[in-house]
Amino acid sequence: MPPIVRCPAEPYGGGWHGAPDDAHRxxxxxxxxxxxxxxxxxxxxxxxxxxxxxxxxxxxxxxxxxxxxxxxxxxxxxxxxxxxxxxxxxxxxxxxxxxxxxxxxxxxxxxxxxxxxxxxxxxxxxxxxxxxxxxxxPFWWHEADFLARHGGRARSLDCGHPSQLLPRLKAMPDPDRRRSLHELRVSADRRPPRQEQxxxxxxxxxxxxxxxxxxxxxxxxxxxxxxxxxxxxxxxxxxxxxxxxxxxxxxxxxxxxxxxxxxxxxxxxxxxxxxxxxxxxxxxxxxxxxxxxxxxxxxxxxxxxxxxxxxxxxxxxxxxxxxxxxxx
CATH class of the missing domain: 3.20.20.370 (Glycoside hydrolase/deacetylase)
Incomplete structure (x- = not known):
């Protein structure tokens, strides 16, 4: 098992996940x-x-x-x-x-x-x-946020407020993160929009x-x-x-x-x-x-x-x- 380390919190000013949120700048x-x-x-x-x-x-x-x-x-x-x-x-x-x-x-x-x-x-x-x-x-953090807001559920992500979704995913051992993403995809009501890369x-x-x-x-x-x-x-x-x-x-x-x-x-x-x-x-x-x-x-x-x-x-x-x- 890898050593237990802290994943970064959502950085200020936009961060390494997701689009900037002016209301929280x-x-x-x-x-x-x-x-x-x-x-x-x-x-x-x-x-x-x-x-x-x-x-x-x-x-x-x-x-x-x-x-x-x-x-x-x-x-x-x-x-x-x-x-x-x-x-x-x-x-x-x-x-x-x-x-x-x-x-x-x-x-x-x-x-x-x-x-x-x-x-x-x-x-x-x-x-x-x-x-x-x-x-x-889409980037996986965009996809996870969209799926959770459209009915997606995962056993390891019953954490209340949607703002806690990404910190929880980032803190998981990687196999658990991937499994949770799969559960979100299977259970969500809608698929996320395409994002041209x-x-x-x-x-x-x-x-x-x-x-x-x-x-x-x-x-x-x-x-x-x-x-x-x-x-x-x-x-x-x-x-x-x-x-x-x-x-x-x-x-x-x-x-x-x-x-x-x-x-x-x-x-x-x-x-x-x-x-x-x-x-x-x-x-x-x-x-x-x-x-x-x-x-x-x-x-x-x-x-x-x-x-x-x-x-x-x-x-x-x-x-x-x-x-x-x-x-x-």
Missing amino acids: PDARVDWLRFAPVQPVFRARAAQRLAVLAYHGVTDPRSFGAQLDRLRRLATPVSLGAVLQAVTERRPLPARSVLVTFDDADRSVLTHALPALNARGIPAAAFVISELIGTER LSPADLRALRDGGVAIGNHTQGHPCLGRCDDATVRAEITGAHEDLTRWLGEPPIAFAYPDGGHDPRAEAVLQELGYRLGFLSDHRLGPRLPSHPLQISRLQVDSTTSTRRFDTILSGLEPAYLRWRGQPMA
Whole structure:
């Protein structure tokens, strides 16, 4: 059995599951941080750190464009290749370096993010759930939410309020999660709507447009709830798929549960991966000391400009840790 670890709570500002919910955004609660007396101190310190931004989809192209414009003014956007070069040559990245990344890689990365990035000459990286590529299947967390709201039931999910569904699923051992999803599918009154996913050709278009493609496992389980064989299969299966589609092996991985898993790191080392990314809402060193454990900042395309600044400076992450905000 794998060690018992905590799966991440639903992250603030959209999180790694589902569409953003404006009614639950913390922007209004933390916007004031931009005017805090310590913000200039944090901004100065951040200039000597690496900020890796972890987006999901782009639901607000206009706001996302404004964020990219701000990056061009305040930061030095870098590519995944530049981070790899820094690690290889043991030479720190430039001051104020920022890498833009996307997890899950829904179609908005192609339709909204890529044009905005290209218009500003900003590179990025997208981490792909391989079993969804070329399909019309929804992300499993979207599917579970829809099924539960349309009569779906599972023996292990009799937990009352619908808001508890995803935390319960994420906390289950992976076989139980899969079994519960099957029960939801069998018992629901309706099937979830189709969701067009990226195709292999779309992945190549992203790569050719300056968005590096990385591994995000086959099915996006919580790795800490998987046995050793499943951890290996999830990583190697996606690795083989991406190598076949792209004609070259990926060299970067994003942990789908946000937190580091030593068994996953061992598999990544065997496969020749050079970079691995967490979702811990932290800045990292300009020369990553643990290349397979690089910190990232959680951000969303709808994040307000004021909050975006405090995320980049590291002030909001520090404040949320001080407040005891759950993080991956």
